[in-house]
């Protein structure tokens with residue numbers, strides 16, 4: 149089934165979460181010779197960041213979708229960036245290799261999320277860090293002029309639509325517990341905050357309406373929405 153994220157959508161989304169990623173990168177020890185992994189790198193809009201915090205870092209982006217990966221390869225020509233067609237649930241790397249791994253809006257799209265997490269745990273070296281950024285629609289707010297602000301009912305159109313497309317809309321709040329099950333420790337997590345931008349927020353609502361339309365769902369357009377996005381940091385003992 150075709151996935152709903154266009155290159156333009158991924159670019160806008162990555163812009164919104166940039167300050168949070170900077171915070172996550174600041175937690176990584178600054179040593180030379182880092183090898184970093186972008187799990188589900190998509191169009192590779194974020195992968196270069198994983199190679200820039202030391203002049204000696206090498207970043208590898210992996211993705212299961214060859215069409216989207218081709219965009220990442222075309223976009224990034226630097227010699228310290230590499231891209232590989234690979235499944236996050238069966239990573240083609242030896243154990244204890246990477247210092248840092250990032251998953252940005254990827255885990256929600258992987259039905260075998262625990263397998264992907266245990267694979268990431270395996271390829272990280274001791275003290276290696278996993279950072280993830282994932283939304284959670286259970287705490288989403290939608291406001292309409294006609295009705296008071298309210299959280300989404302569990303069977304909302306948007307939640308059903310994401311589930312139909314193969315996503316887990318509730319991955320964000322689940323991640324800290326999932327990480328400890330596969331063996332990660334020192335888990336820290338929080339929810340992103342940002343300033344609401346009227347034009348950007350309206351564009352996002354129109355994007356969601358378009359997504360729902362692809363599923364034949366008519367939507368009573370909200371005037372305001374908020375989706376909690378979780379950040380999580382954890383390390384391998």
Ligand SMILES: C[S@@+](CC[C@H](N)C(=O)[O-])C[C@H]1O[C@@H](n2cnc3c(N)ncnc32)[C@H](O)[C@@H]1O
Nearest residue numbers: 158188189190211212213235236252253254257
């Ligand atoms: C919403 S996109 C996010 C892309 C990128 N991380 C970003 O933020 O721009 C989710 C990505 O996860 C990839 N993906 C889904 N399942 C995967 C799997 N099992 N292994 C690797 N990549 C996967 C998809 O192909 C897609 O590119």
